[in-house]
Amino acid sequence: MTALRSISIAGTGNVAFHLGKALVAAGWKIGKVYGRNRSKGLILARTFNATYVDTIRELDDDLILLCVKDDAIPLLASEIDPGKFVAHTSGSMALSSLDPIRNKGVLYPLQTFTIDRDTAFSKVPVLIESNSEEHLKLLAVLAGSISEKVVSATSEDRKTVHLSAVYVNNFVNHLALKAKELMDKKGLDWELLQPLLSETILKLEDIGPLQAQTGPARRNDQKTITSHLDQISGRHKEIYEVLTRSIQETYGQS
Amino acid sequence: MTALRSISIAGTGNVAFHLGKALVAAGWKIGKVYGRNRSKGLILARTFNATYVDTIRELDDDLILLCVKDDAIPLLASEIDPGKFVAHTSGSMALSSLDPIRNKGVLYPLQTFTIDRDTAFSKVPVLIESNSEEHLKLLAVLAGSISEKVVSATSEDRKTVHLSAVYVNNFVNHLALKAKELMDKKGLDWELLQPLLSETILKLEDIGPLQAQTGPARRNDQKTITSHLDQISGRHKEIYEVLTRSIQETYGQS
Numbered sequence: 001m002t003a004l005r006s007i008s009i010a011g012t013g014n015v016a017f018h019l020g021k022a023l024v025a026a027g028w029k030i031g032k033v034y035g036r037n038r039s040k041g042l043i044l045a046r047t048f049n050a051t052y053v054d055t056i057r058e059l060d061d062d063l064i065l066l067c068v069k070d071d072a073i074p075l076l077a078s079e080i081d082p083g084k085f086v087a088h089t090s091g092s093m094a095l096s097s098l099d100p101i102r103n104k105g106v107l108y109p110l111q112t113f114t115i116d117r118d119t120a121f122s123k124v125p126v127l128i129e130s131n132s133e134e135h136l137k138l139l140a141v142l143a144g145s146i147s148e149k150v151v152s153a154t155s156e157d158r159k160t161v162h163l164s165a166v167y168v169n170n171f172v173n174h175l176a177l178k179a180k181e182l183m184d185k186k187g188l189d190w191e192l193l194q195p196l197l198s199e200t201i202l203k204l205e206d207i208g209p210l211q212a213q214t215g216p217a218r219r220n221d222q223k224t225i226t227s228h229l230d231q232i233s234g235r236h237k238e239i240y241e242v243l244t245r246s247i248q249e250t251y252g253q254s
Numbered sequence: 255m256t257a258l259r260s261i262s263i264a265g266t267g268n269v270a271f272h273l274g275k276a277l278v279a280a281g282w283k284i285g286k287v288y289g290r291n292r293s294k295g296l297i298l299a300r301t302f303n304a305t306y307v308d309t310i311r312e313l314d315d316d317l318i319l320l321c322v323k324d325d326a327i328p329l330l331a332s333e334i335d336p337g338k339f340v341a342h343t344s345g346s347m348a349l350s351s352l353d354p355i356r357n358k359g360v361l362y363p364l365q366t367f368t369i370d371r372d373t374a375f376s377k378v379p380v381l382i383e384s385n386s387e388e389h390l391k392l393l394a395v396l397a398g399s400i401s402e403k404v405v406s407a408t409s410e411d412r413k414t415v416h417l418s419a420v421y422v423n424n425f426v427n428h429l430a431l432k433a434k435e436l437m438d439k440k441g442l443d444w445e446l447l448q449p450l451l452s453e454t455i456l457k458l459e460d461i462g463p464l465q466a467q468t469g470p471a472r473r474n475d476q477k478t479i480t481s482h483l484d485q486i487s488g489r490h491k492e493i494y495e496v497l498t499r500s501i502q503e504t505y506g507q508s
Binding site for chain 2: 119
């Protein structure tokens with residue numbers, strides 16, 4: 001195979017929707033769409049000008065892209081003709097999770113997708129992997145058509161990227177929630193914090209998080225730390241304490 | 255006093271610099287600048303077209319703004335003529351930290367300032383407080399001339415805002431550092447994570463952090479959590495565990 005003529009998509013979630021939309025916008029043909037959720041699958045197929053099919057075995061395009069939950073990947077891979085070219089889109093699953101597929105790949109877009117939020121896919125890094133040089137090239141062309149940032153990464157490296165993504169996405173979001181809880185409890189408008197949050201990100205991306213760190217833990221201001229701890233309890237306190245200790249350690253202050 | 259004719263600034267750090275600059279840009283006259291660091295004080299005074307003075311007692315404008323470290327506030331306040339109108343700019347210090355000043359106030363800009371990063375002050379929320387209605391009005395006019403978002407807040411409320419700010423600024427920055435450490439260790443470019451981090455913030459500001467939460471802890475995906483924990487140790491692991499438990503509790507999954 002020297003070029004992909006068409007692509008099948010399995011899955012009907014946010015990744016299937018946003019990745020499929022980006023591929024169509026880049027001029028790729030989506031031939032068939034499969035998903036357990038028939039009504040979502042039909043909508044997706046219509047959106048992509050593709051055909052909805054009821055079983056995974058009916059997918060027969062040059063590449064079958066699995067945009068499904070991690071657990072479903074080995075199950076679906078075992079049902080597909082092993083002679084097909086199959087790639088998954090997961091951050092944490094190894095390439096080998098597609099065994100017994102012979103020509104396998106990964107195309108992992110490093111972004112959080114939401115159905116009703118538009119994503120500028122060109123800025124989304126895409127990590128690719130394959131067991132065959134030839135198929136890696138096909139994935140590189142595919143990924144390069146939708147993103148400016150395509151990186152070849154092993155399954156091991158991708159695992160690290162996925163873990164790091166949990167910090168900057170899941171954990172950062174949760175800290176914002178904990179801050180919102182504190183504000184809500186006092187009837188304070190949590191939107192007051194948003195300019196600070198935005199500037200925090202711009203600043204750390206500009207000068208790097210090691211340099212950007214400020215605050216009571218950074219300057220070892222025990223008085224302020226104690227006053228903060230007096231205001232919180234339970235899990236809140238535990239989070240405050242472990243992050244404070246970690247900052248103090250980072251800057252050699254404990 | 256029905257209007258402020260001129261303002262004195264004590265302090266030569268980032269807040270003094272950015273707040274003073276914003277005030278000058280809004281048309282206010284900075285009369286005198288005091289700072290322990292004489293060379294910085296001279297630069298600041300020149301920037302503001304003001305006069306540098308060697309002692310705090312020489313500040314004699316209609317408002318003396320203390321842009322200094324928390325600990326220095328009570329000390330400086332005790333040296334100023336108690337008949338002067340004095341305000342500090344700290345998030346965590348109570349109004350009473352200015353005793354024995356009779357007309358006292360707070361003007362707290364809720365932002366992280368860096369000397370060489372420009373700050374769009376108009377978007378920075380400013381929290382104000384005073385023990386006198388008349389002086390609160392003066393601070394409201396002053397703050398309103400540099401920011402679109404001026405909020406009257408008690409010392410207690412300001413303490414909560416300051417604590418919440420530690421979460422969205424100090425702690426978020428540190429999580430970015432921990433993610434960068436994981437990437438660095440594998441020789442992976444940490445800038446790969448930046449589009450995700452930016453989208454994380456946009457998304458949580460758009461739909462709120464409670465709705466925006468995703469990830470293994472949110473969906474109680476123990477397999478991925480275990481695989482992540484296998485990759486880390488020490489403080490890294492402790493941070494991962496406490497935030498994961500906290501997310502699970504939030505969504506009733508523990």
